[in-house]
Amino acid sequence: MTRERIRFAAVGCGRVFQRYHLPCADDRDTMELVGLVDADVERARSLTADRPQVWTGTSVDRLIHETRPDLISVCTPNDAHAEPVLAALDAGIAVLCEKPLAATVEEARRMAAHPAAEKLLGVNMPFRFHPLLEAFADAARPGAQRVDFSFATPGNRVWRACTPWYGDARRAGGGALLDLGPHALDLLMTVFGPPDVEACEVDAPGVEERVRLDLSFQGVPATLRIDRAARRLETSVTVTTADGDHVLDLRRNELRRADGTVESAGQGPELAAISAYFDLVTGAPAPHPKVTAQEALEVQLVVESAYRRAGVAAAPLPQGR
Missing domain, CATH: 3.40.50.720 (NAD(P)-binding Rossmann-like Domain)
Structure with a gap:
């Protein structure tokens, strides 16, 4: 064009x-x-x-x-x-x-x-465009033994929609997993490829605020925890290797490697x-x-699979967990 x-x-x-x-x-x-x-x-x-x-x-x-x-x-x-x-x-x-x-x-x-x-x-x-993601993947992907993604936000206490549709299951299509999960899953899938959904727990049917999603990436176990009603802000992914933990902190825009070195980025990926x-x-x-729409669909299919697991095989998470 x-x-x-x-x-x-x-x-x-x-x-x-x-x-x-x-x-x-x-x-x-x-x-x-x-x-x-x-x-x-x-x-x-x-x-x-x-x-x-x-x-x-x-x-x-x-x-x-x-x-x-x-x-x-x-x-x-x-x-x-x-x-x-x-x-x-x-x-x-x-x-x-x-x-x-x-x-x-x-x-x-x-x-x-x-x-x-x-x-x-x-x-x-x-999130796939975070300026530190490539360096994080290079450091963490070889020898990855475990992946943990924590996504905590005060939700509507800070981010108030102009109309109250987030709490309407029909309008939202789901809760925290469909709202924030695509960000986390797209990042993880960019680094590790497509996952297998192992288990999912939610704190309520319809519009959940808290989720625990267990995945595996070619045998590497991963857990995604989302808390949309938290009292803190945290968005970070930790990959454990034999050398220790590599942490990509998306809130502080820092990469903390297992050897203790820290790399910072001037800004996050929000507008990327x-x-x-x-x-x-x-x-x-x-x-x-x-x-692309196909990539977004693949992420949404993972979310849909997780919701099916939550509905069939898992009890709701206790409030506050």
Whole structure:
């Protein structure tokens, strides 16, 4: 694609769009915001008070017809990803979708199977682009004996959605595992390849806040613990080898090797997937390839398998564990 002026639009104007997608677009002179869709049209209008030329409304079809975008970000609740993504693909428009790909595997399969998905659809899963991940993999992958991933966050006490959909099982499609699990699983799968799901425990049916997921990567045992209602912040993966522990601390952006050396990165990967896709569409040099719909589907299939394990073979985790 050439570096012509890219007409940018978005569906869903909540926290993720406001904090990540819109600033990332505004940083690019080659991108012009032309339209916003939100179930609350007043929210969309409040974001464009100083941009009177931007079209706002509640209809994806009208957005496409009225604004003729080259690129659409989809930042809606999970159950509302499929319709705007498929509409954009049908119209030949590049589209960046928030994770997970959809609230259900069936919808995710439909999106990944669209004939234009491979070319036009990207997914915002940025952890694989952490600047220290390659060095971490080089240090930790040879001789790995065990993997532990801890993901703790105060959740909605800090990150408050504009609408309370996180607690609605139909809208969210699940709880902490479907919400935060794709970040962790995509990173682990980037380093170790596809996993086998061994066991899964959740603290509640429908919308869980705490998860323990046991995996194996070609015989190497791994445990992913997610606590979305914690009183602390932690995002770290530890790989135990014969030499000791190698730790990638994604919150502090540090790699702590078993030999005691520490390597730091100036910033984390939060905007990496968005930036990479925007660069791809605008024709700017992109430091990373996009995350494809097929890759996002493979992650979601692991999540789905874990939920089946939790429902059949595991009792819920006790509250507070």
